Amino acid sequence: MKITLEEQNDVILLSVSGELDADTCPVFQKEIEPLMERKAAKVEMDLSKLTYISSKALRVLISLMQRLMDSGGSLTVTKVSPSVLDILDMTGLSRSFIKD
């Protein structure tokens, strides 16, 4: 699992590739910890190379989205792989995460 984080024009670009499962989720959580503390941060996620996301990792993403929204920021998924999109659709989270 690989995470890249960069900032461009006040937008934080977060891309995750590989799999977010029980083993890699704690690493992911640690990496995005600083984002949780940022105020009014706009985060865009590229999940096009993410092949699997577990329910625990989803929970982490939802927590991140809620925290960002509470502080005036946002979290959107700009690109997503078909398998992860299927999971987001099934859980009804597509509408929350994905920008039209």
Next chain:
Amino acid sequence: MRISPRRAFLLLAAAVGLLIVSLSVFSVYKSRKVSLLNEYENLMEDLQIIADDISSNLDAGDPEYYSFLETTAKVQAEGENFSYLLMDSTGVVISPEFMHGKKLVMKDIRPVETETPAYLAEVWGADCLVLRYHFPDRPLELAGVYDVKYLFADVRYTIASFLLVLALFFGLMLLVFWFFVIPAVERIMARKEQAERELMIAREIQEKALTREFPDDPHCEVSAVLRAMKEVGGDIYRCRLVGRKLYFVVGDVSDKGAAAAFVMFLISSTIHSRVGHGATLAGLMKEINRLLCDNPDYEMFCTLFLGAVDLDTLELEYCNAGHTRTLFDGDFLAQDPQLIVGIDSGFHYHTQRVQLKSGDRILVYTDGVTEARDENRVFFGEKRLRDWMQTRPAAESCAATCEALLDTIARFRGKAPQNDDIAVMCIKIL
């Protein structure tokens, strides 16, 4: 009997301390009290004179020879309070009596005036003097003054130094263990005990939340099973027959541990209670959604599949909140994907309906089934599950179907570990 780390360490430290003390006492006991000979040179000269005198005046082999030699040596020795050995040229001890006949093994005899170090020797009863004499053609020879004190002093000093270093090292280890290692071990043990206690509580809660006795009705058969991982998770299943309606729910609370078990119990008992008072499925889903959204401290979300089978009309009404796709009549049920519970308190849930017939089977499960992985990290997946379900004999009981699915998943996984709780509920219309 459980011994705390501190007590165990103290017992060990006491045992080692006792060992060190015993070694010290033993070495002191074994080392000899040897008084210093202050005037070795003078003694050497005196003894050499005696030796020369003896040689010139007495024949070797004469019994008096030995007795004279012994007496003389003893006299010389008495003033300085040391003992002596007499041995012949082959190294056999002549005197004192208690050493008679013993072979003295000496690698070297160190003259007292030299600085050469003492070699290890078996000298028993003798402190410092060794006279050696030869027959008859050679004069009596003073082999030297072997100061056993040096030997034992060296050995004693060596032993003493070693024990001192050992004691210091032991003391240092004691401090390190007492102030650092033991507290760390105690912290780890306390955390482990707390985790075990939490696991026990969570398991008890989970026990109470799941249906154990399934309704017995001539029109339907229900069974469900849960295979939990070591850590208690948040999978739910529950069913209840209220009048002619069979209500059931299968769900998956995110997170693990006692907190998840508590939320699972809350949801499960809310559903169980409300269905008995005529609650609608959409209303129930709304209530549970509010329950989780209004308590942000839980920070938990939940997928839920709520269903109600009217056993008279055989209509299934269901409401899905982000749950896995239910299998029905050999294929997937048309489920509108609605938001998982606990995200948006204002989300509006709706229900769907489908007509059942005799022989239909419904399989509701949690993602521990489809997301089970084998040793090559391949998922079990929905397609494999659907295909598997299509092979089940029509006459198979629901309980058998559930168990068979668990076995199939276990065989599929092989040596790969179970990565999530698995809950399966099977309902058959008779």
